[in-house]
Amino acid sequence: MSISEQDQPIVVAxxxxxxxxxxxxxxSLTGARQHVGNYPGVxxxxxxxxxxxxxxxxxxxxxxxxxxLTPYSLEELVARNFVIDExxxxxxxxxDASNLERNLYxxxxxxxxxxxxxxxxxxxxxxxxxxxxxxxxxxxxxxxVPIIPMVATTGFGKxxxxxxxxxxxxxxxxxxxxxxxxxxxxxxxxxxxxxLDDIGLDDQMGxxxxxxxxxLLEDDAEVVKDLRERIPEAEELLEGVxxxxxxxxxxxxxxxxxxxxxxxxxxxxxxxxxxxxxxxRPKVDITGLIxxxxxxxxxxxxxxxxxxxxxxxxxFTLGEPPMGxxxxxxxxxxxxxxxxLPPGELQSLIVDGIIGGVGGVLVFIPNILLLFLAIAFIEDxxxxxxxxxxxxxxxxxxxxxxxxxxxMLIGFGCTVPAVMATRTIDDEKNRLTTMLVAPLxxxxxxxxxxxxxxxxxxxxxxxxxxIFGIYLLGVLLAILVALVLRKSLFSGETTPFVMELPPYRxxxxxxxxxxxxxxxxxxxxxAGTIILVASIIVWFALTxxxxxxxxxxxxxxxxxxVHAAAYSYAGxxxxxxxxxLRPLGFDWKIGTSLIAGFAAKEIVVATMGxxxxxxxxxxxxxxxxxxxxxxxxxxxxxxVTLMVFVLIYVPCLAVIAVVRKETNSWKWPLFxxxxxxxxxxxxxFIVYQGGRLLGF
Amino acid sequence: MFGRTDLPxxxxxxxxxxxxxxxxxxxxxxxGGRGMCRHLTDMGFVPGAVVTVMGGHGxxxxxxxxxxRLMVSRGMARRIMVRPLx
Numbered sequence: 179m180s181i182s183e184q185d186q187p188i189v190v191a192x193x194x195x196x197x198x199x200x201x202x203x204x205x206s207l208t209g210a211r212q213h214v215g216n217y218p219g220v221x222x223x224x225x226x227x228x229x230x231x232x233x234x235x236x237x238x239x240x241x242x243x244x245x246x247l248t249p250y251s252l253e254e255l256v257a258r259n260f261v262i263d264e265x266x267x268x269x270x271x272x273x274d275a276s277n278l279e280r281n282l283y284x285x286x287x288x289x290x291x292x293x294x295x296x297x298x299x300x301x302x303x304x305x306x307x308x309x310x311x312x313x314x315x316x317x318x319x320x321x322x323v324p325i326i327p328m329v330a331t332t333g334f335g336k337x338x339x340x341x342x343x344x345x346x347x348x349x350x351x352x353x354x355x356x357x358x359x360x361x362x363x364x365x366x367x368x369x370x371x372x373x374l375d376d377i378g379l380d381d382q383m384g385x386x387x388x389x390x391x392x393x394l395l396e397d398d399a400e401v402v403k404d405l406r407e408r409i410p411e412a413e414e415l416l417e418g419v420x421x422x423x424x425x426x427x428x429x430x431x432x433x434x435x436x437x438x439x440x441x442x443x444x445x446x447x448x449x450x451x452x453x454x455x456x457x458x459r460p461k462v463d464i465t466g467l468i469x470x471x472x473x474x475x476x477x478x479x480x481x482x483x484x485x486x487x488x489x490x491x492x493x494f495t496l497g498e499p500p501m502g503x504x505x506x507x508x509x510x511x512x513x514x515x516x517x518x519l520p521p522g523e524l525q526s527l528i529v530d531g532i533i534g535g536v537g538g539v540l541v542f543i544p545n546i547l548l549l550f551l552a553i554a555f556i557e558d559x560x561x562x563x564x565x566x567x568x569x570x571x572x573x574x575x576x577x578x579x580x581x582x583x584x585x586m587l588i589g590f591g592c593t594v595p596a597v598m599a600t601r602t603i604d605d606e607k608n609r610l611t612t613m614l615v616a617p618l619x620x621x622x623x624x625x626x627x628x629x630x631x632x633x634x635x636x637x638x639x640x641x642x643x644x645i646f647g648i649y650l651l652g653v654l655l656a657i658l659v660a661l662v663l664r665k666s667l668f669s670g671e672t673t674p675f676v677m678e679l680p681p682y683r684x685x686x687x688x689x690x691x692x693x694x695x696x697x698x699x700x701x702x703x704x705a706g707t708i709i710l711v712a713s714i715i716v717w718f719a720l721t722x723x724x725x726x727x728x729x730x731x732x733x734x735x736x737x738x739x740v741h742a743a744a745y746s747y748a749g750x751x752x753x754x755x756x757x758x759l760r761p762l763g764f765d766w767k768i769g770t771s772l773i774a775g776f777a778a779k780e781i782v783v784a785t786m787g788x789x790x791x792x793x794x795x796x797x798x799x800x801x802x803x804x805x806x807x808x809x810x811x812x813x814x815x816x817x818v819t820l821m822v823f824v825l826i827y828v829p830c831l832a833v834i835a836v837v838r839k840e841t842n843s844w845k846w847p848l849f850x851x852x853x854x855x856x857x858x859x860x861x862x863f864i865v866y867q868g869g870r871l872l873g874f
Numbered sequence: 875m876f877g878r879t880d881l882p883x884x885x886x887x888x889x890x891x892x893x894x895x896x897x898x899x900x901x902x903x904x905x906g907g908r909g910m911c912r913h914l915t916d917m918g919f920v921p922g923a924v925v926t927v928m929g930g931h932g933x934x935x936x937x938x939x940x941x942x943r944l945m946v947s948r949g950m951a952r953r954i955m956v957r958p959l960x
Contacts, residue, residue, distance in 0.1 A: 246916035248912060250909065250913040250916070277940075277941050279941065280941065283918075432903075432921065433911055433912075435908065436912070469928070470929070473936065475931040563945070567934055570947070571933030571934075579947055580947075672949070674946075674951075675946075676913070676917045676919075676945070676950055677944065678945075679942075
């Protein structure tokens with residue numbers, strides 16, 4: 179390898195079917211040196227990381243899972259476009275060795291593409307446990323590309339994989355085998371390839387003309403579109419392709435795309451017959467057994483609800499003690515800062531603005547961590563995919579199907595990846611409906627608000643149930659809104675779908691910790707950036723302008739902060755909104771918090787931290803919870819109403835931005851803001867006024 | 875004169891949605907739009923493949939094909955024509 183090449187990092191694309199263990203391979207290769215995309219959650223956006231090996235620098239890109247290079251969903255399109263357009267130095271196709279024939283289907287398409295490719299035969303231990311013996315050397319010969327057996331969770335085979343990446347990149351090794359499509363198809367592939375060669379398209383696009391020919395015969399919409407944009411002779415060429423397709427259908431009696439797929443499976447089956455031996459069949463099918471129970475028609479839904487219930491109980495009860503310690507820590511920090519800094523603007527900014535605001539949000543790290551741990555567990559075991567099946571029948575009543583449920587479940591963690599995960603839904607109306615109701619699934623940023631309010635106004639054994647009730651309300655509202663949307667704006671039939679249910683696996687501790695930490699770290703980072711800035715802005719809006727001395731002259735120490743806040747910008751805005759807030763039992767302090775919460779839900783807590791910190795006339799530091807309890811404005815009903823309002827109204831700016839990006843218009847994000855605010859007000863009104871009528 | 879009476883008669887093809895659970899069937903034909911047929915092929919439902927319905931009650935079906943379990947919506951299962959293997 180020359181020196182100039184060494185300067186450039188080797189770009190490696192990790193491709194593979196969903197559930198092939200691709201992300202585990204990625205984590206194993208890049209370790210801690212990865213740049214997680216903007217948002218936590220499933221790999222929908224590409225994830226990038228670095229690895230150093232033997233003096234070479236590798237730049238690894240983890241692509242979304244895909245079954246085919248002819249995309250069926252938006253998510254698959256992302257993966258394919260990266261490989262075709264950005265030309266990585268080498269593609270590593272991660273293959274689940276225990277499910278070889280299905281996983282190698284994608285590999286055959288990389289071979290057709292005639293680019294440097296390596297097959298990582300992941301989970302080889304699992305395959306052996308199932309009684310499969312795979313002759314990797316023979317398989318390498320048959321496929322004409324390096325095939326490396328590995329176990330990503332233990333690091334077995336990692337070195338060999340890295341060596342292969344460096345070697346394939348240095349030698350620009352292309353597959354040494356051409357997959358034959360048989361005597362009926364080959365002449366047509368050859369003639370289209372020839373025409374493409376004549377045009378000289380391969381020079382222009384740098385793509386194997388044979389691959390283009392196969393894709394054209396498969397009627398791949400992307401390739402057809404690309405061709406029309408690039409060359410003037412496209413129509414003539416496509417006419418020839420259409421004739422060839424008709425001819426194939428006549429002689430084979432099936433569509434060319436099915437015939438081509440059939441030949442690929444044939445090639446794989448032939449290779450596997452030679453290179454794979456089944457030594458013994460496993461006695462029990464564990465996945466089948468678990469599925470019989472958790473997808474059972476009678477107990478399936480109760481089991482799901484029980485698991486959700488356990489999750490929230492755990493988040494609340496286990497999170498409580500460490501939360502108390504962190505809270506005490508910040509109270510101490512506030513007292514120290516107040517003692518050290520001279521009274522004035524700076525002390526107020528640091529103690530009330532920053533420690534009160536950011537500290538109020540960081541207190542909830544233990545709960546957030548536990549929530550993400552639970553979600554990672556559900557995801558890594560394979561149960562998450564089952565929930566789609568369990569609720570499918572119910573989802574049909576609201577005009578969606580089970581697949582829409584997974585983004586909604588991810589929404590319990592964070593709405594942003596939930597919106598992005600709707601890309602796996604291939605029907606546009608279903609996708610939009612799911613995207614617009616996903617924010618009603620209560621995300622982790624809203625949890626601190628519930629924890630604060632429920633913790634302050636309900637006994638610990640009831641608080642968990644109140645919070646579960648809020649989550650349940652979110653789900654019910656999501657169902658209701660979806661029903662209305664499917665009956666009005668997005669009416670029509672649901673499109674049929676197929677979805678893989680991965681085998682159940684015991685998650686590795688390392689994998690769980692990586693997933694949990696990645697997401698928790700983003701929460702902490704958010705507290706240090708956007709919430710810090712928001713806290714400072716909120717503090718400023720609450721303390722400026724200061725009331726002129728002649729106004730506050732006769733104030734007692736208790737009255738002064740109240741008057742000052744009412745005189746401030748925030749106070750004036752909230753005063754204007756008071757007619758809207760009063761029927762919900764909210765005062766200007768809550769109003770200010772809700773306005774600030776437009777940016778992100780944790781800011782509701784941060785703002786309350788600042789408001790109540792400023793409000794402490796006696797300068798004796800007390801926790802935010804006690805401060806709320808001693809506020810006459812608050813009682814349990816107001817607390818519940820506020821939780822309901824926070825659950826429903828505008829998720830956060832990041833969600834608005836991602837909905838704008840995903841729908842490519844301002845129409846739907848604006849619709850989302852409008853309907854969530856209206857719904858929040860109406861439901862809160864019913865809860866508050868109804869509660870008062872019932873005597874709460 | 876070609877009537878081989880020792881062989882069972884060829885069973886008629888039926889949609890996967892009506893296939894008897896627990897019994898292996900063979901995919902005969904895919905009906906439906908072009909994109910959908912290709913997607914089904916990519917997912918392993920190629921003519922000749924063996925599928926077995928493992929579960930499903932009113933909603934989607936769980937089937938095994940190519941050594942893995944798939945969830946297939948009823949609408950999709952109506953487009954996959956199968957024949958029981960004897």
